Amino acid sequence: MYAVIKTGGKQYRVQAGDLLVVEKLDGEPGAEVAFGDVLLLGDGEAVTVGAPLVEGASVSATLIETRRGEKIKIFKKIRRQGYRRTRGHRQSETVLRVTSIAGAGKTAKWDGTVDLTPKALLDARARNLKNVVAELEAAAPAAPAKAKKAAAATDEAPAKKAAPKKAAAKKSDDAAE
Numbered sequence: 001m002y003a004v005i006k007t008g009g010k011q012y013r014v015q016a017g018d019l020l021v022v023e024k025l026d027g028e029p030g031a032e033v034a035f036g037d038v039l040l041l042g043d044g045e046a047v048t049v050g051a052p053l054v055e056g057a058s059v060s061a062t063l064i065e066t067r068r069g070e071k072i073k074i075f076k077k078i079r080r081q082g083y084r085r086t087r088g089h090r091q092s093e094t095v096l097r098v099t100s101i102a103g104a105g106k107t108a109k110w111d112g113t114v115d116l117t118p119k120a121l122l123d124a125r126a127r128n129l130k131n132v133v134a135e136l137e138a139a140a141p142a143a144p145a146k147a148k149k150a151a152a153a154t155d156e157a158p159a160k161k162a163a164p165k166k167a168a169a170k171k172s173d174d175a176a177e
Helices: 119-126 130-139 143-155
Strands: 002-007 010-015 019-025 033-034 039-045 045-051 058-078 081-105 105-107
Touching: 002 081, 010 019, 010 081, 010 119, 019 058, 019 105, 045 119, 058 119
Parallel strands: none
Antiparallel strands: 002 010, 002 039, 019 081, 033 058, 039 045, 058 081, 081 105
């Protein structure tokens, strides 16, 4: 079963379990988001088209993270006039996991679990950036991450500090001659 929803001035075709990146929505990670603007429902050959919306249809999703998108550069130039302007922009966006679609007497649910790990943390782990991973995990308000960190701290022995380096012996003027 699939649906076409409208949010942020755009239309998206979604199924249960899809990962969706839309314009910024309000809410904390883990919050449930419901879309009532369902324009079309489809289930195999049976398609229900709304006029303009399908009555009683809704799509539910879980908010994973709110982040900033890719950087866009805007460069303007008028040749031979010395006019050059560079500007940039990063759009705020929200990442959602579609959990269920309901309407036309049918319901499609996703029976997986929603992982609330932000993309920045996944990217840092993939690039093996240990200091960035530690910084992001410390900043993350998620309770499971703190529990993992506490368990790891009890399993490991405290790190030993390196001994200070000894100063080099001074050279005497007599030895140089």
